[in-house]
Amino acid sequence: MLTQLLAKAVSNNPEKTAIVCDNIRMSYQDLARKVEGFSRGLNSIGVGQGDCVALLLPNCPEFVIGFYAIAKLNGIVLPLNHLFKIEEIGYYLADSDVKVIITDSKRADLCLQALSNFDRAIQLIVVDKIHSPAKYFYDLILPEKTEGETAFPTSDDVLYQYSSGSTGRPKRVARTQKNLYNEAISFAETAKVNSSDNILCVVPLYHAHGLGNCLLASICNGATLVILEQSMQNGISVEVPFIFKVPRILDLIETEKITILPGVPYIFKAMAESPTSERANLSTVRLCFSAGNFLGKDVFEKFLKRFSVPIRQLYGCTEAGAVGINLDENPEATWNSVGIPLKNVEIEIIGEHGDELAVGAIGEVVIKSPTLTNGYYNLPELNQQAFKDGAFFTGDLGKFDSAGRLYITGRKKILIDTGGRKVDPIEIEDILVTHPKVKEAVVVGVKEVHSGEIVKAVIVPNGPESFREQEIFSYCQERLAEFKVPKIVEFRDEIPKSPLGKILRKHLV
Numbered sequence: 001m002l003t004q005l006l007a008k009a010v011s012n013n014p015e016k017t018a019i020v021c022d023n024i025r026m027s028y029q030d031l032a033r034k035v036e037g038f039s040r041g042l043n044s045i046g047v048g049q050g051d052c053v054a055l056l057l058p059n060c061p062e063f064v065i066g067f068y069a070i071a072k073l074n075g076i077v078l079p080l081n082h083l084f085k086i087e088e089i090g091y092y093l094a095d096s097d098v099k100v101i102i103t104d105s106k107r108a109d110l111c112l113q114a115l116s117n118f119d120r121a122i123q124l125i126v127v128d129k130i131h132s133p134a135k136y137f138y139d140l141i142l143p144e145k146t147e148g149e150t151a152f153p154t155s156d157d158v159l160y161q162y163s164s165g166s167t168g169r170p171k172r173v174a175r176t177q178k179n180l181y182n183e184a185i186s187f188a189e190t191a192k193v194n195s196s197d198n199i200l201c202v203v204p205l206y207h208a209h210g211l212g213n214c215l216l217a218s219i220c221n222g223a224t225l226v227i228l229e230q231s232m233q234n235g236i237s238v239e240v241p242f243i244f245k246v247p248r249i250l251d252l253i254e255t256e257k258i259t260i261l262p263g264v265p266y267i268f269k270a271m272a273e274s275p276t277s278e279r280a281n282l283s284t285v286r287l288c289f290s291a292g293n294f295l296g297k298d299v300f301e302k303f304l305k306r307f308s309v310p311i312r313q314l315y316g317c318t319e320a321g322a323v324g325i326n327l328d329e330n331p332e333a334t335w336n337s338v339g340i341p342l343k344n345v346e347i348e349i350i351g352e353h354g355d356e357l358a359v360g361a362i363g364e365v366v367i368k369s370p371t372l373t374n375g376y377y378n379l380p381e382l383n384q385q386a387f388k389d390g391a392f393f394t395g396d397l398g399k400f401d402s403a404g405r406l407y408i409t410g411r412k413k414i415l416i417d418t419g420g421r422k423v424d425p426i427e428i429e430d431i432l433v434t435h436p437k438v439k440e441a442v443v444v445g446v447k448e449v450h451s452g453e454i455v456k457a458v459i460v461p462n463g464p465e466s467f468r469e470q471e472i473f474s475y476c477q478e479r480l481a482e483f484k485v486p487k488i489v490e491f492r493d494e495i496p497k498s499p500l501g502k503i504l505r506k507h508l509v
Contacts, residue, residue, distance in 0.1 A: 001181040002071045002158070002220065006032060009222035013195060018219065019061050020256060022229035026061060028222070031068075038069035042100065045123060049074040052096045052160060056089065056103040056111065058082045058237065059205050059227050062127045064215060066102050071158050071177065078160045079206035081499060082107060083239070089114040093122065095172060095377075096160050104128040106237060161208060163318040163376070172377040173318050182370040183212050183321040184220035186342040190325060191260075191287060195222035198284075199260045202228045202249055202267060204499055209291045212321040213262045213314065226256045242267060246274040254281045261288040265295050266501040268311055272302035282307045289314045289325060293502050294408070300335045313338045315408060319392055320372045323347065324406055337405040345369040347406060348391075349399060357399075362409050365396040414505060416445035417452045421483050425455075428486065431479050432457060437467050440495050444508045446488060457486035458508045460495060467491065 006028075009018070014029035026034075047053060053070045055077060057063045063079075070077045078096050080089065093101070093114065100123045103111050108126045115122050158177045162170035187193065201214040218225035228249060230237035249271065252258065261282075268290060271277055282288075285307075291314040303311050310331040315338035316322040324347060326339030341347045346368040349357045357363040368391045375383040386393050397410040409426075416423040425443035432441035439462035445453035461467045469489040476485040496504040 001177040002184075002216075003035070003068060005181065005184065005220040006035070006068060009195070009219065012222055016195065016222065017224045019064060019225050019227065021059075021061050021227040024061055031065065031219075034065050035068040035072060038065055039072040042069055042075070043073055045100070047073055047075050047100055050076065050157070051099045052076040052078050053100045053102060054078040054080055054093060054096070054098045055206070056080045056082055056084070056101055056107055057127070057206075058104075058230050059201060059210070060104075060128075060230070061227070062102075062104075063205050064219065064225065066127070067211075067215065068219075074158070074177075076157050076160055076174075079211065081204070081206055083499070086110060086114045090117055092162070093118070098122055100125060102127055159211075161211075161318050171379060171382070173373050174377065175321075175371075175373050179321070179371045179373065180212075180216060181220075182344065184216040186344050186369075186371065187213065187217055187322050187325075188221045190342045191217075191327070193217055193221045193223060193260065197221070197223040197259045198226055198256055199223055199262070200226045200228070200249070200252060200256070200258045201262070202245075203262060203264060203292075207292075207499065208316060208318045208321055209262065209264070212316070213289075213291065217260070223260075224256075226252055226258060228252065243270045243274060246271055247276045250274075250276060250280040253285065257284045259284055259286050261285050262314075263288070263290055263311075264292045264501050265290055265299055266293075268295075268303050269299045272299065272306050277306050280307060282309050285309050288312065291316055291322070292498075295336070297335065304332070310335070315339075315406065317367075317392075317394060319394075320345075320367055320369050323367055323369055323371070326405070328405070334405055337401070337407050339406065340404050341406070342369075345371070350393070359400050359402050362397055362399045364412055365394045365398040365406070365408070367392045367394060414444070416443075416455055418445075418455060418483050423455060423484050428455065428457065428476070428480065428484055431476060432459070432472070435472070435475050437462050437465060437471070439463075442495055442503055442505065442508055443486065444505050446509055454487045455484065456488040456490065456508070458490045458492055458495065460492055 010028045010032045015027050017025055018028040018031040019026040053075050055063055055066050067077050078098060080092055101111050102125045105126050105128050111124055156176050157174040159175045161173050163173050199214055199218045201210060203210040205211055205215055231240045288309050289312040295313055300311050312326040312331055314322055315324040323345045324338045324341050326337050328334045348366045349363040350366045351357050351363045372392055375387045395413040396408055397412050398406055398408045400406055410424055414425055416425060428443045429441045432438050438459055440460040442458045444456050446456045448454045472489045496507045498504060
């Protein structure tokens with residue numbers, strides 16, 4: 001299904017640019033040729049239907065080619081965070097029964113060390129410029145030209161991703177070609193994505209946001225995918241703070257005439273606060289949207305004031321991809337809404353007793369969509385709770401307004417049970433960040449022998465000034481009911497977060 005959409009884009013406009021990355025400009029015709037060559041190369045070493053292949057790569061053209069080559073074989077793609085360490089790599093390789101790893105020379109030694117812990121053969125393919133600057137892996141293994149397409153049997157799963165959850169090990173999510181096909185079509189029809197669009201990818205392609213809203217949204221619809229290249233130092237790719245990437249992002253938006261800009265809150269915050277932003281031209285951007293975390297009003301307003309472009313919120317999850325987006329004509333009035341469901345997606349707000357709630361009432365967000373996974377691997381009890389009658393109970397709390405717009409208000413699973421009373425940590429965090437000495441605050445529940453859980457606040461101070469726990473206790477006691485006041489206060493230099501800026505609460509318990 002996915003390669004059929006690629007073939008359609010090639011047929012409609014073979015010379016159109018499919019991928020831009022640094023000095024590489026690849027047409028759809030060239031992309032299809034490289035996908036064909038690499039898929040044959042993978043097949044020649046035994047990759048076929050149902051085999052899992054890991055992509056341990058930063059954002060690059062090779063990621064896109066590898067993804068489609070594996071899909072063409074009806075294999076299963078496992079995109080991994082390129083910043084993972086040996087133990088993390090080993091866990092995912094074992095859990096997903098990986099047959100082949102595709103990586104670059106920077107991470108090859110790390111992969112070899114991880115593979116040394118396995119008693120079964122896992123093949124390693126290194127795909128960057130290892131022979132000469134002009135030759136890539138897909139050129140090296142391209143066979144003699146053959147006529148027509150190679151037909152492979154239809155398989156179910158094409159993608160493994162992991163949903164981190166609030167506790168325990170990540171949960172494996174499997175999605176099918178049909179799931180991803182429907183996601184690409186639903187997003188395109190809702191957001192009017194077409195071959196005239198240029199989509200800038202600054203979020204990780206291994207994540208559901210980057211894979212669905214950058215890779216699939218562009219290639220499945222004949223648009224151009226512009227990939228922010230890796231930062232280099234002495235010829236070696238390096239990780240640098242995002243703020244240093246902002247000038248290049250602004251340059252790409254202008255020179256590549258970017259029309260769609262997906263991001264996350266901390267990316268938009270860095271762009272809005274960068275001094276180089278004063279010279280930026282975002283006049284070609286028709287759709288700018290944030291996902292992965294709550295968008296603060298201050299970021300929305302700063303970005304709008306600086307660039308005259310509103311940031312719209314998109315709602316999605318690993319289990320279903322994108323499911324809702326705010327496309328209101330007046331986004332300033334509804335900046336905190338994730339909009340209405342995408343086409344062919346149903347969203348309901350369900351109460352504690354399984355009843356659908358009225359407009360304005362807060363309950364659990366439940367999704368029905370052809371993009372939805374069938375469940376988590378080897379977690380039957382959790383599946384019984386989260387997947388019922390073809391619907392996914394997300395654990396997110398939300399409400400609809402009278403116009404049918406969805407608002408995400410919190411997370412059901414992070415509610416703290418303090419002796420029978422339910423405490424919303426977001427409510428306490430909103431109070432804590434108003435304290436002049438608090439830069440960031442996260443509230444979690446810590447298990448206690450007698451009372452269920454007690455409230456713990458983790459604070460990042462706003463500067464070097466001395467700060468005592470008692471100041472937090474007193475501040476909260478003046479503003480919150482006693483059972484909501486934190487009983488433990490911990491000071492940290494920073495809050496642990498995922499690559500998309502989502503707070504990792506499980507590391508704070």
